[in-house]
Amino acid sequence: IYALGVLIFESLTGRPPRGLELPSELRPDLDARWDRILKRALARDPDKRFSHVRELRSEVMSVLARVPLRKPEPSPDGEAPRRPALPARVREPPPLPLDDMVSIPAGKVSIGDAASPEARPVLEIELAAFRIDRTPVTNSQYHAFVLATGARPPRVWGGKPKVVPRALPRAIVSLPVTGVTWDEAAAFAAWAKKRLPTEAEWERAARGRSGRDFPYGDSFDEKKINADQKALAPVDAYQEGASDEGVLDLTGNAWEWCEDVHGPYPPSSAKGSAKGAARVIRGGYDPGQPGSGSAWFRGCLRHDVANPRVGFRCARSGS
Numbered sequence: 540i541y542a543l544g545v546l547i548f549e550s551l552t553g554r555p556p557r558g559l560e561l562p563s564e565l566r567p568d569l570d571a572r573w574d575r576i577l578k579r580a581l582a583r584d585p586d587k588r589f590s591h592v593r594e595l596r597s598e599v600m601s602v603l604a605r606v607p608l609r610k611p612e613p614s615p616d617g618e619a620p621r622r623p624a625l626p627a628r629v630r631e632p633p634p635l636p637l638d639d640m641v642s643i644p645a646g647k648v649s650i651g652d653a654a655s656p657e658a659r660p661v662l663e664i665e666l667a668a669f670r671i672d673r674t675p676v677t678n679s680q681y682h683a684f685v686l687a688t689g690a691r692p693p694r695v696w697g698g699k700p701k702v703v704p705r706a707l708p709r710a711i712v713s714l715p716v717t718g719v720t721w722d723e724a725a726a727f728a729a730w731a732k733k734r735l736p737t738e739a740e741w742e743r744a745a746r747g748r749s750g751r752d753f754p755y756g757d758s759f760d761e762k763k764i765n766a767d768q769k770a771l772a773p774v775d776a777y778q779e780g781a782s783d784e785g786v787l788d789l790t791g792n793a794w795e796w797c798e799d800v801h802g803p804y805p806p807s808s809a810k811g812s813a814k815g816a817a818r819v820i821r822g823g824y825d826p827g828q829p830g831s832g833s834a835w836f837r838g839c840l841r842h843d844v845a846n847p848r849v850g851f852r853c854a855r856s857g858s
Contacts, residue, residue: 544580764791
């Protein structure tokens, strides 16, 4: 019974079981009843397994019986009908790769804005080479993290509190994940073997090679960002709003957590600073705030607040 459970598990997921993981943790599209069946078949205590293989077979067949099969189709060359196949499941699109990052070279950069009380004086600082995510972290990527670690799902996903959905609605998978605290964003970054960007790094990425005030140019253009204050857009929807190095969705859409503790400008350290009550957020867009949507505009939020308009992207030191 145990060996048959291993075989079924591998047939469903593509690899043998390891530890106490369940099939749905590897394949969220699977029927949840497989978890119950294989948890019992693979129980460490033999007395807790099925009493006879007939019982296991009955459970397996009860799941398969509810999945409609295609009718056999005759082959073109007149051979025996093809074996019935399970219909293709409607699956969540694969998440964007976690390592889709843009390399930013080391060098001197100018940050800040002379006209903004929040972001002056203008400073020229030396930054080491780093890499930054091409797009903000999506709901689909964060869903993979939640499934792998048991982290709390964001409330903006809906559903029951603390209950992880097996799959996300297709309408939200490519949207930036929001409603996560700074600590949760930092936990995701550590899981992905990255970190949150410092605000100096974030601003350098937003200014691009030429040091522009906006990722896409020297003047604000509402058509090149998601300026809608009521709805988020897919992270790759506004290609024209990319920086001259190809970083997308830096302004508009969702605000983004940075590593730094918020305080009087200039940033306390180009490498970030110690934990504190409020953290810097960048990007986003608020039409009521002069300068909002620019590369230099700064905001802040308490580190333990999960705001439905605040997400994040990750960075990594080195080129």
